[in-house]
Amino acid sequence: MKFTINRSAFISQLNNVLRAISSKTTIPILTGLKMVVDQNQIVLTGSNSDITIESVLSASDDSYGLQVDEPGSIVLPARFFSEIVKKLPDKQVTIEVTTGFQAEITSGTAKFQINGQDAENFPHLPEVETDKTVTLANDMLKEVIRQTVIAVSKQESRPILAGVHVTLHDGLLTAVATDSHRLAQRKVQLDGVDGVDYDVIIPGKSMDELSGMISDVKDDVQMQVTENQVLFIFGNTHFYSRLLEGNYPETSQLIPDTADTTIELDAGSFLQSIERASLLSHESRNDVVKLTIKPEDNLVRISGDSPDIGMVEEEVTTSAVDGNDLEISFNPNYMKDALRSFGQSTIKISFTSPLRPFTLVPTEDTENFVHLITPVRTF
Amino acid sequence: MKFTINRSAFISQLNNVLRAISSKTTIPILTGLKMVVDQNQIVLTGSNSDITIESVLSASDDSYGLQVDEPGSIVLPARFFSEIVKKLPDKQVTIEVTTGFQAEITSGTAKFQINGQDAENFPHLPEVETDKTVTLANDMLKEVIRQTVIAVSKQESRPILAGVHVTLHDGLLTAVATDSHRLAQRKVQLDGVDGVDYDVIIPGKSMDELSGMISDVKDDVQMQVTENQVLFIFGNTHFYSRLLEGNYPETSQLIPDTADTTIELDAGSFLQSIERASLLSHESRNDVVKLTIKPEDNLVRISGDSPDIGMVEEEVTTSAVDGNDLEISFNPNYMKDALRSFGQSTIKISFTSPLRPFTLVPTEDTENFVHLITPVRTF
Numbered sequence: 062m063k064f065t066i067n068r069s070a071f072i073s074q075l076n077n078v079l080r081a082i083s084s085k086t087t088i089p090i091l092t093g094l095k096m097v098v099d100q101n102q103i104v105l106t107g108s109n110s111d112i113t114i115e116s117v118l119s120a121s122d123d124s125y126g127l128q129v130d131e132p133g134s135i136v137l138p139a140r141f142f143s144e145i146v147k148k149l150p151d152k153q154v155t156i157e158v159t160t161g162f163q164a165e166i167t168s169g170t171a172k173f174q175i176n177g178q179d180a181e182n183f184p185h186l187p188e189v190e191t192d193k194t195v196t197l198a199n200d201m202l203k204e205v206i207r208q209t210v211i212a213v214s215k216q217e218s219r220p221i222l223a224g225v226h227v228t229l230h231d232g233l234l235t236a237v238a239t240d241s242h243r244l245a246q247r248k249v250q251l252d253g254v255d256g257v258d259y260d261v262i263i264p265g266k267s268m269d270e271l272s273g274m275i276s277d278v279k280d281d282v283q284m285q286v287t288e289n290q291v292l293f294i295f296g297n298t299h300f301y302s303r304l305l306e307g308n309y310p311e312t313s314q315l316i317p318d319t320a321d322t323t324i325e326l327d328a329g330s331f332l333q334s335i336e337r338a339s340l341l342s343h344e345s346r347n348d349v350v351k352l353t354i355k356p357e358d359n360l361v362r363i364s365g366d367s368p369d370i371g372m373v374e375e376e377v378t379t380s381a382v383d384g385n386d387l388e389i390s391f392n393p394n395y396m397k398d399a400l401r402s403f404g405q406s407t408i409k410i411s412f413t414s415p416l417r418p419f420t421l422v423p424t425e426d427t428e429n430f431v432h433l434i435t436p437v438r439t440f
Numbered sequence: 441m442k443f444t445i446n447r448s449a450f451i452s453q454l455n456n457v458l459r460a461i462s463s464k465t466t467i468p469i470l471t472g473l474k475m476v477v478d479q480n481q482i483v484l485t486g487s488n489s490d491i492t493i494e495s496v497l498s499a500s501d502d503s504y505g506l507q508v509d510e511p512g513s514i515v516l517p518a519r520f521f522s523e524i525v526k527k528l529p530d531k532q533v534t535i536e537v538t539t540g541f542q543a544e545i546t547s548g549t550a551k552f553q554i555n556g557q558d559a560e561n562f563p564h565l566p567e568v569e570t571d572k573t574v575t576l577a578n579d580m581l582k583e584v585i586r587q588t589v590i591a592v593s594k595q596e597s598r599p600i601l602a603g604v605h606v607t608l609h610d611g612l613l614t615a616v617a618t619d620s621h622r623l624a625q626r627k628v629q630l631d632g633v634d635g636v637d638y639d640v641i642i643p644g645k646s647m648d649e650l651s652g653m654i655s656d657v658k659d660d661v662q663m664q665v666t667e668n669q670v671l672f673i674f675g676n677t678h679f680y681s682r683l684l685e686g687n688y689p690e691t692s693q694l695i696p697d698t699a700d701t702t703i704e705l706d707a708g709s710f711l712q713s714i715e716r717a718s719l720l721s722h723e724s725r726n727d728v729v730k731l732t733i734k735p736e737d738n739l740v741r742i743s744g745d746s747p748d749i750g751m752v753e754e755e756v757t758t759s760a761v762d763g764n765d766l767e768i769s770f771n772p773n774y775m776k777d778a779l780r781s782f783g784q785s786t787i788k789i790s791f792t793s794p795l796r797p798f799t800l801v802p803t804e805d806t807e808n809f810v811h812l813i814t815p816v817r818t819f
Contacts, residue, residue: 141719141749148716150754163750170757171716175750337527337550340520370520371542371554378549 062098062133063157066118067126068149068168074116075143077277077298078107080270081114082139088184093136094143095183096156100129106183107139112267113186114274115299126153133158134180142166145173187290187301193257195229195284199275199295201249202282205236206272208247208430211398213265214240224262226309229254237312238265243395244315244418244433245402259286262309267291267302274300316420316433320411322354322384324361325424326377328403334377335400338365339393341373349390349437354412356382365393380407389415390439399432441477441512442536445497446505447528447547453495454522456656456677457486459649460493461518467563472515473522474562475535479508485562486518491646492565493653494678505532512537513559521545524552566669566680572636574608574663578654578674580628581661584615585651587626587809590777592644593619603641605688608633616691617644622774623694623797623812624781638665641688646670646681653679695799695812699790701733701763703740704803705756707782713756714779717744718772720752728769728816733791735761744772759786768794769818778811 075094084092086109095106103118120127135158146154149168157165158177166173206225214222219241226237234249275282275295283294286304293300338350342365350365361379366372389412399421400408409427412419421432454473463471465488474485482497499506514537525533528547536544537556545552585604593601598620605616613628654661654674662673665683672679717729721744729744740758745751768791778800779787788806791798800811 138749141723144719145716145752148712148719150712150716171713171752171754173716173720173750173752176748333527333529334550337524337529337552340523340527341552344520369555370517371552373524373550373552375550 062096062135063130063155064098064103065126065128065130065153065155066103067124068146068152068154070124070126071118071154072143072147074105074118074297075146077274078105078114078116079139079143080107080274081109081112082107083109084140086110090136090178090182091184092139093178093183094139095134095136095180097134097180098129099132103127103129106186108184111264111303112270113299113301115186115301117297117299119297130157135162135164136178136180136183137164137175138177141175145175187287189285189287189290189292189301193259193286195234195251195254195257195259197234197251197282197284199279199281203272203275205234205247205249206268208402208432209236209238209245210265210268210272211402212238212240212243212245212432213268216240221262221305221307221309223266224264224305224309225268226262226312227259228261229257229259237309239310239312239315239433242392242435243399244312245399246312246316246431246433248429261286261291262305262307263291263302264305271300271302274298315418316431317411317413317418320384320413320420322356322387322412323381323409324354324379324383325381325407325409326361326379327405328400328408329405331377331408332397332400334363334375335393335396337375338363338373339397341365341367341370342393343367344370347437347439348392348394349439350393350396351388351390351439354382354387354389356384356386384412387412387415389419389436391434391436395434399434402432441475441514442509442534443477443482444505444507444509444532444534445482446503447525447531447533449503449505450497450533451522451526453484453497453676454525456653457484457493457495458518458522459486459653460488460491461486462488463519465489469515469557469561470563471518472557472562473518474513474515474559476513476559477508478511482506482508485565487563490643490682491649492678492680494565494680496676496678498676509536514541514543515557515559515562516543516554517556520554524554566666568664568666568669568671568680572638572665574613574630574633574636574638576630576661576663578658578660582651582654584613584626584628585647587781587811588615588617588624589644589647589651590781591617591619591622591624591811592647595619600641600684600686600688602645603643603684603688604647605641605691606638607640608636608638616688618689618691618694618812621771621814622778623691624778625691625695625810625812627808640665640670641684641686642670642681643684650679650681653677694797695810696790696792696797699763699792699799701735701766701791702760702788703733703758703762704760704786704788705740705758706784707779707787708784709757710787711776711779713742713754714772714775716754717742717752718776720744720746720749721772722746723749726816726818727771727773728818729772729775730767730769730818733761733766733768735763735765763791766791766794768798768815770813770815774813778813781811 151169162177280295344367353362361377364374530548541556659674723746732741740756743753
């Protein structure tokens with residue numbers, strides 16, 4: 062195996078694949094980067110048990126300046142190899158497998174020899190059927206991920222809740238996540254997906270990683286599903302994630318459809334108020350802030366306190382306050398996550414009673430995105 | 441105590457003083473920020489046992505928009521207070537001591553109450569004599585600190601080596617630091633300092649902190665010394681540091697004045713070569729790189745290896761190679777620190793033998809700055 066390539070173009074592809082590679086793995090060869098070289102292209106592969114990322118560097122793409130002298134394959138220690146390539150002196154780098162699985166990396170007057178492994182020992186990629194492909198617009202997919210992945214559970218007690226439940230029926234894509242304290246649900250109507258049905262649970266971590274990667278490109282994303290894997294294809298990258306196995310809890314009944322008290326306000330400025338209130342609540346044993354709503358006085362007040370440090374209260378600016386008087390307490394971290402997912406839009410928060418979950422929806426589109434938060438009992 | 445001030449101007453001064461305040465301290469009140477308010481100014485003070493920083497916010501400086509309603513003083517929990525002030529909604533903030541040592545912080549519709557302490561319990565500042573003042577140019581002082589502080593010892597076994605030895609005799613300022621493996625010495629001839637003699641050891645950490653602070657301003661720096669404190673004054677800031685007590689070892693005899701092998705090269709590109717070589721040496725049990733010098737072949741080669749990972753070698757570009765053949769090994773971290781302190785300049789490295797310290801000097805000024813490194817025995 063021997064090839065020469067433009068170093069900076071190679072590094073950008075290397076960085077993509079490195080996202081899947083962890084130095085903490087129980088399978089030693091997965092700390093490595095797999096390179097498979099043939100006359101027309103190089104395929105870089107990195108994997109942990111959950112995610113596999115594959116990047117194809119084609120000789121026909123001039124930016125790589127790829128010259129293949131001899132096809133072949135090798136697995137090299139990923140962290141080292143990338144540090145070396147990043148620090149090399151010249152614009153080009155030549156990588157050659159010499160004796161056994163030893164690789165020689167040369168650039169300018171610098172020459173490295175590092176020990177690799179047989180690429181045959183690298184775990185094989187899952188097979189994915191290609192007959193059920195759905196095309197997702199890049200921005201839409203990023204938004205769906207951003208709005209739902211925050212509600213994914215970080216606890217290990219219910220592994221199924223560490224995923225986002227994604228379904229596709231009759232062209233309606235629904236993504237739901239809940240950690241049992243809060244829930245986020247986003248719906249999108251897709252065109253041209255007749256006859257494609259999905260019902261899968263994708264790990265939240267995979268969604269996070271995918272979101273980061275598609276932020277760097279503008280390409281739309283092809284999604285394909287099999288029994289235990291999902292594949293996202295964009296640009297020259299294949300992103301595989303394993304699926305979570307099991308039954309996701311039924312969530313559609315959890316979202317209340319009536320309200321006794323509602324407020325409308327700007328998500329961005331309410332977020333700042335919550336951040337101030339949580340400065341003190343974070344120091345308290347039970348981290349809660351209290352919202353006091355008096356529609357007759359057009360008053361919404363947020364307050365937080367910590368016996369050791371002090372207290373804070375603030376009148377919140379609203380565009381509408383309706384319904385019954387209410388005092389309700391909640392974890393400010395859940396509220397902060399939720400408000401960030403709404404960006405700068407105006408939102409409507411609908412309450413029923415101090416101990417029942419309340420919902421947040423954008424006032425401009427109340428049907429397709431809802432965030433639900435369970436309050437905290439403080440009495 | 442009650443005053444109103446422009447929030448962003450207040451924050452910039454607060455940030456200065458916060459540099460001295462640590463949440464890890466054995467003296468609880470030192471986690472606090474002291475504020476002393478009189479009709480014309482506010483003085484903010486922060487301190488750990490080593491460094492004290494005092495910032496004077498004058499009512500005559502319009503940028504503060506300072507309005508004092510009632511003089512007084514308080515100590516407030518520094519970390520909280522600064523987080524609160526930074527997150528407040530309005531352009532202005534009003535701080536008022538209400539009952540006891542409780543402070544009310546208001547800005548827009550937000551109101552905080554936090555518990556403070558009596559400013560009388562805050563340790564008093566050291567007295568510094570003002571008759572021995574030396575003026576140091578801002579850029580020069582930063583350079584002296586940058587060039588010497590890297591050689592300060594991080595080991596606790598010889599506390600005196602954790603300082604920079606600063607002397608002033610006959611107008612010659614000399615700063616020396618050594619951790620016994622390397623040494624950095626910088627000399628500067630000062631004007632107009634007749635009759636002022638210093639011989640002090642300033643903690644390296646204080647020098648680092650001072651360097652960071654004077655980078656933000658352009659003012660020259662006034663330096664004053666007493667028996668156990670040094671005071672640096674710049675802009676509206678007073679920076680106090682305790683001095684280390686004891687006798688600094690005699691260092692002038694350590695610097696060799698003869699050489700059997702010399703090389704001249706660009707510090708910046710040699711640094712990159714060392715960084716490449718150390719990628720592998722860092723993984724080895726004894727972290728050393730080897731320099732091979734053959735003046736007859738005009739050859740300088742750097743190499744490093746780690747049995748598990750592999751090896752690297754590289755021919756180094758030089759502008760001159762003279763003297764005897766030499767193979768010498770050293771810790772690449774020491775070399776990296778040294779080379780960084782020379783920036784992009786051309787340097788001369790002078791060796792005597794594989795086990796004797798070697799020196800680095802800028803070729804443009806071989807007298808006033810020298811860095812010395814002790815090699816490592818590898819046989």
